[in-house]
């Protein structure tokens with residue numbers, strides 16, 4: 145963080161500049177005396193997420209050779225460990241790309257122009273993936289959903305059963321929709337596809353859940369899954385992963401949308417350079433290797449439980465704030481709320497923006513803006529990846545400070561309810 149009164153700190157605080165203070169000597173008086181934001185800014189947005197110092201430190205090193213030696217071993221170990229996170233027996237593919245790149249990689253490796261794709265709507269991200277399929281020349285049908293609930297598996301069965309000519313080649317869904325904060329029941333949707341006796345590929349976006357919540361590629365019958373580095377995996381944006389079932393790998397052989405850069409076949413084999421279709425992103429790999437070591441050390445079961453506990457704390461707080469009438473969950477049913485991000489509705493013109501600004505500029509906590517249907521009418525608190533009790537309780541405390549300072553009606557004691565939840569759940 146910048147020291148008080150440093151030039152860039154002043155520039156950042158420009159909207160808050162108190163002209164009077166500024167005209168005096170900013171070095172002694174500060175650019176704005178009404179803040180409690182010195183120190184490390186805390187990022188509570190759903191990606192990129194907070195990176196552990198160990199991950200940052202692991203990247204601070206010189207580049208090394210790319211054709212032999214330790215980097216080859218790092219790639220091998222990363223592919224093995226990411227495959228384990230997906231719970232896939234097969235080796236995943238790695239891309240120098242954000243999640244959108246992995247979306248394109250997933251689609252182009254198994255589909256052909258004109259193929260029909262069914263998108264299961266539950267917020268913004270599955271439909272975003274579907275828009276990409278449209279752009280690639282697929283015929284996309286959206287199974288309409290609502291922003292306040294998860295995909296209904298029985299509706300999936302009904303739609304697929306009505307596809308008598310078996311034109312639908314793939315079903316696209318997200319596990320967690322980062323905009324609405326919903327968690328879809330991926331095993332139930334897989335079962336719904338099988339119940340329709342339909343052979344569409346089951347394709348799942350696990351960007352906002354992998355490494356934070358259970359995912360069972362093989363056990364749930366998922367054919368293609370994708371994820372990215374900058375959410376639960378605690379690494380900078382710029383790496384993404386696609387896992388494929390044996391069936392998807394077989395269909396890949398005849399996929400008409402394949403392009404040289406994203407192509408799975410080109411990335412298989414033993415030559416290290418080919419796995420990245422060019423120079424490996426060494427430093428991102430050093431960071432990811434460290435993050436995967438930290439995940440292995442904590443253990444995925446412990447990590448999933450930590451996310452459940454911290455999500456519970458956030459949900460307890462929001463439920464109390466909701467008693468004031470202006471605040472509510474974007475997702476109606478508690479069981480359908482994600483353990484990684486909570487989307488919160490906040491009624492009243494300009495209130496959400498004022499709250500987000502207050503938390504960032506006055507208190508140093510960066511909340512997520514609301515997206516899509518909720519844009520301008522809410523905010524999001526991420527609790528995924530490298531998060532612990534002080535980070536979450538601190539964030540809740542700051543939100544509650546903002547609600548009070550801005551005079552937004554809310555039930556009192558939300559942070560206290562979060563504390564009580566943790567005290568009851570986290571045994572001595």
Ligand SMILES: *Cc1c(COP(=O)(O)O)cnc(C)c1O
Pocket residue numbers: 191242243244245269318320321322349350351352372381
């Ligand atoms: C963040 C996110 C994406 C997009 O990832 P980018 O890295 O921003 O391209 C896709 N799907 C979900 C569910 C996400 O949360």
